[in-house]
Amino acid sequence: MKQMLNHELLQIRNLKKYYPVTTGLLSQHIGDIKAVDGISFNIKERDILGLVGESGCGKSTLGRTILRLEEPTSGEILYKGMDITKLDKKGLRELRREIQIIFQDPDASLDPRMTVGDSIGEALIIHSITDEKERMKRVAELMEQVGLEAGQASHYPHEFSGGQKQRIGIARALAINPKLIIADEPVSALDVSIQAQILNLMMDIQQEFGLAYLFIAHDLSVIKHMAHRVAVMYLGKIAELADRREFFQNPLHPYTEALLSAVPSLKPKGKERILLLGDVPSPLNPPSGCRFHPRCHRVLPICHQEEPQLVEISQGHFVACHLYN
Amino acid sequence: MNNTILGVSHLKTYFFTRRGVVKAVDGIDFELKRGECLCLVGESGCGKTVTALSILGLIDSPPGRIIDGEVRYNNLDLVKCSPKQLRRIRGKEIAIIFQDAQSALNPVFTIGDQIVEQIRLHLGMKYTEARDKAMTLLKEMGIPSVERAMSYYPHQLSGGMKQRAMIAMSLSCDPQVLIADEPTTAVDVTIKAQILDIFHELKAKRQMSLIFITHDLGVVAEIGDRAVVIYGGKVVEMAPVSKIIGNPKHPYTAGLIDCLPDISKTTDRLASIPGTTPNPIELPQGCPFHPRCHKAMEICSQQQPPEVRISEGHEVSCHLYQ
Numbered sequence: 001m002k003q004m005l006n007h008e009l010l011q012i013r014n015l016k017k018y019y020p021v022t023t024g025l026l027s028q029h030i031g032d033i034k035a036v037d038g039i040s041f042n043i044k045e046r047d048i049l050g051l052v053g054e055s056g057c058g059k060s061t062l063g064r065t066i067l068r069l070e071e072p073t074s075g076e077i078l079y080k081g082m083d084i085t086k087l088d089k090k091g092l093r094e095l096r097r098e099i100q101i102i103f104q105d106p107d108a109s110l111d112p113r114m115t116v117g118d119s120i121g122e123a124l125i126i127h128s129i130t131d132e133k134e135r136m137k138r139v140a141e142l143m144e145q146v147g148l149e150a151g152q153a154s155h156y157p158h159e160f161s162g163g164q165k166q167r168i169g170i171a172r173a174l175a176i177n178p179k180l181i182i183a184d185e186p187v188s189a190l191d192v193s194i195q196a197q198i199l200n201l202m203m204d205i206q207q208e209f210g211l212a213y214l215f216i217a218h219d220l221s222v223i224k225h226m227a228h229r230v231a232v233m234y235l236g237k238i239a240e241l242a243d244r245r246e247f248f249q250n251p252l253h254p255y256t257e258a259l260l261s262a263v264p265s266l267k268p269k270g271k272e273r274i275l276l277l278g279d280v281p282s283p284l285n286p287p288s289g290c291r292f293h294p295r296c297h298r299v300l301p302i303c304h305q306e307e308p309q310l311v312e313i314s315q316g317h318f319v320a321c322h323l324y325n
Numbered sequence: 326m327n328n329t330i331l332g333v334s335h336l337k338t339y340f341f342t343r344r345g346v347v348k349a350v351d352g353i354d355f356e357l358k359r360g361e362c363l364c365l366v367g368e369s370g371c372g373k374t375v376t377a378l379s380i381l382g383l384i385d386s387p388p389g390r391i392i393d394g395e396v397r398y399n400n401l402d403l404v405k406c407s408p409k410q411l412r413r414i415r416g417k418e419i420a421i422i423f424q425d426a427q428s429a430l431n432p433v434f435t436i437g438d439q440i441v442e443q444i445r446l447h448l449g450m451k452y453t454e455a456r457d458k459a460m461t462l463l464k465e466m467g468i469p470s471v472e473r474a475m476s477y478y479p480h481q482l483s484g485g486m487k488q489r490a491m492i493a494m495s496l497s498c499d500p501q502v503l504i505a506d507e508p509t510t511a512v513d514v515t516i517k518a519q520i521l522d523i524f525h526e527l528k529a530k531r532q533m534s535l536i537f538i539t540h541d542l543g544v545v546a547e548i549g550d551r552a553v554v555i556y557g558g559k560v561v562e563m564a565p566v567s568k569i570i571g572n573p574k575h576p577y578t579a580g581l582i583d584c585l586p587d588i589s590k591t592t593d594r595l596a597s598i599p600g601t602t603p604n605p606i607e608l609p610q611g612c613p614f615h616p617r618c619h620k621a622m623e624i625c626s627q628q629q630p631p632e633v634r635i636s637e638g639h640e641v642s643c644h645l646y647q
Contacts, residue, residue, distance in 0.1 A: 264543030
């Protein structure tokens, strides 16, 4: 059993996704937007890896690239040891039985002209559970698992509230018993009181079905609640990666420190907030050296020139910062 | 001296749609004191934005109409003011910052032109004077290379910068009251911290009277002096922020606080409020919160709860405290 738990489900090696930028009549190539720029991490079975970062840091692109909704530029994505980047269409379909995604905007991810029962059942048809009766039974089961009434299967998406639509999105992802779910900001479009319901539901199904999550969010308090391990992304690179406890008690990267201090809390804290200056720079033309150095409050001369590597400081705690080299 | 700068009483704004009457704001009362930051807190659809728009006379009619109540400002009832009177107040004495700076700014004019236009219109300044004032404001908001920023179009600025330009614009005529409608919702956490800092400064340096609309109780704790919690178009609780957070009386307020994942502690399971926010066309009878309330009693579904005073400045509308 122990061995099972330690089983690496997903291994990502130096993954890159560049979007070429062209100009003029001849589409002259003038550069790349390096949305994901050399990222490596692992997700074990039943693991929840929280991925945080500001908008434009590449976290959604990373999630989509893992499912090959975006074609990676280079690097390896190993799922149970098999390289996803080399799969053909048929192989991909098999893969998506195992990895599913929940999107941020439940409104945009459901077809308004399909009943939610059909939407949930669609995945079953594609993955060859074609018997109508059996399918309807499974749909009813799924809807109840996510806290909806089975009788609502014949309703259309507009008849549901935002939170309910997100439940439908979850039921859809669960339909074919995946092992890994990529949750791309699943609660950021929801109201606070609904957000808690959905987070609880995601925790419950994670335990019940033994799922692993790549949980993408920008809200650190949500990440703290959900994740076993946390990775911080900045401009296409991982700045820090650690176990939850270690991450929140002993953050090392100045960017992590600033992010943590910026979270508004109900108990106004005594310690001074680290205010980051300026915005996230353009990924088309990232700063030299460490990408964070123009905004960093602990910047060293070396940060302007040399890019820091992600190194393991203590057991399972990785950080890419010259302060610790 | 009268300490209240803006008073809203019995405000009712309804929208008359084909599907029925939407009671977006259904009898809201509150007073804004000079120099304080009053937070209107609630989830989407509770009526907090409509309240702000009603104050400024920005409700589209039809379908919307303020059917009752008054908004007192300087011996004036803004509800009864003519459009011409309102135009003179809006932007000059009471200014608003919208949530979505992207759609609130005009995409075909430069940032500079938009701010200068407002200053010249309201204060009758000369172009060069107005331009200087606009630049000073942008600088105050922490926008780098102001000269260049003035000639930018909105799409050339990042989200945080746009929000700052909006704030600069709203401050351009030195308003008495500033209404900020979710100014931190659409931005990243680091930008949120920057924007909150600007508001802290407005409070400290200009003694600005602020109405801050938000759904984020963390933000309320950070910036608010008093908070008004709104649910289903009605005020359910009103108190100083320390009491709202530390000693909430209404089950809805308590629920909102409990269901926030708190970064300062680790919990296995979040408390949650069952059900969903009510459809404003079919608001429940009695207390609008009773179908979701775990302390609901029989009376809650029949009678609207009265306002009960818990302590000085702490009022709650709930049958539990009668």
